Amino acid sequence: MMRIDSRTSSLISDELGELFKALGNVNRLLLVYSLASGEVERISVTEMSKCMGLTQPAASQHLKVLKTAKILIAQKEGNYIYYTFNKQALQKHKKTIDFLFNCALSKCEQLEKR
Amino acid sequence: MMRIDSRTSSLISDELGELFKALGNVNRLLLVYSLASGEVERISVTEMSKCMGLTQPAASQHLKVLKTAKILIAQKEGNYIYYTFNKQALQKHKKTIDFLFNCALSKCEQLEKR
DNA sequence: TAACTATATAAGAATATACTTATATACTTT
DNA sequence: AAAGTATATAAGTATATTCTTATATAGTTA
Numbered sequence: 001m002m003r004i005d006s007r008t009s010s011l012i013s014d015e016l017g018e019l020f021k022a023l024g025n026v027n028r029l030l031l032v033y034s035l036a037s038g039e040v041e042r043i044s045v046t047e048m049s050k051c052m053g054l055t056q057p058a059a060s061q062h063l064k065v066l067k068t069a070k071i072l073i074a075q076k077e078g079n080y081i082y083y084t085f086n087k088q089a090l091q092k093h094k095k096t097i098d099f100l101f102n103c104a105l106s107k108c109e110q111l112e113k114r
Numbered sequence: 115m116m117r118i119d120s121r122t123s124s125l126i127s128d129e130l131g132e133l134f135k136a137l138g139n140v141n142r143l144l145l146v147y148s149l150a151s152g153e154v155e156r157i158s159v160t161e162m163s164k165c166m167g168l169t170q171p172a173a174s175q176h177l178k179v180l181k182t183a184k185i186l187i188a189q190k191e192g193n194y195i196y197y198t199f200n201k202q203a204l205q206k207h208k209k210t211i212d213f214l215f216n217c218a219l220s221k222c223e224q225l226e227k228r
Numbered sequence: 229t230a231a232c233t234a235t236a237t238a239a240g241a242a243t244a245t246a247c248t249t250a251t252a253t254a255c256t257t258t
Numbered sequence: 259a260a261a262g263t264a265t266a267t268a269a270g271t272a273t274a275t276t277c278t279t280a281t282a283t284a285g286t287t288a
Binding site for chain 1 (some may be wrong): 119124126127128130131134135136137138139140143144146147149150151152155198199201204205207208211212214215217218219221222224225226
Binding site for chain 1 (some may be wrong): 278285
């Protein structure tokens with residue numbers, strides 16, 4: 001049986017809350033999708049602003065949110081800063097989310113058996 | 115290799131965006147945690163308002179968001195409406211999230227190999 | 229060095245979210 | 259039926275987010 005203690009929950013919920021907030025915006029989620037799909041391999045601020053119909057500062061701010069939430073990392077290359085997935089952090093995020101959902105689902109099973 | 119097409123992405127991102135938004139709030143995420151942890155088995159509006167220090171309408175509104183995002187379901191029992199996990203929907207959410215993260219991570223692998 | 233390009237930040241406006249109080253609805257119980 | 263309890267909704271306020279325009283910073287190219 002999976003368990004979460006209350007200390008764990010408040011520690012994780014800060015980090016996870018930030019992750020969910022970052023992904024809980026249509027523009028940012030669509031960007032993540034287009035990177036995940038391979039539609040684009042990496043994206044610069046300018047590219048994002050163009051392909052999503054946003055101003056340059058808006059794109060910059062969105063990418064900052066995704067970087068702060070450890071979804072993307074920034075890598076300077078020539079004149080551009082390219083944003084790509086933060087692999088290590090994503091793996092960690094995935095584990096945390098899996099854990100939460102597995103806890104929830106095993107809780108469901110447990111309640112059904114009665 | 116995992117792939118997402120753009121039709122899929124915009125369809126999913128509406129639903130997933132709503133899920134992430136619902137979970138991107140500290141009070142709601144902590145409630146989900148306490149349900150997932152088994153700290154509480156189910157929760158009523160009144161209980162939520164008491165244990166999270168919120169007014170009754172605030173709790174009601176939060177639970178409504180979690181219900182709309184198909185994270186919880188409401189079941190009337192006696193005088194109370196108890197909110198518990200929406201198992202079927204959670205399983206679906208989990209699959210969607212897994213798919214997205216797996217796409218992202220396999221994209222990372224793919225880019226590393228070059 | 230001057231002009232150009234990409235990105236970031238600042239400051240404010242527009243919008244969305246989260247809360248409050250007041251009130252409505254729907255049950256229960258007496 | 260009346261009173262009581264749980265929940266929902268309405269409407270407004272407070273706060274947070276998202277966007278805009280203006281400007282700063284840093285690096286590149288002429």
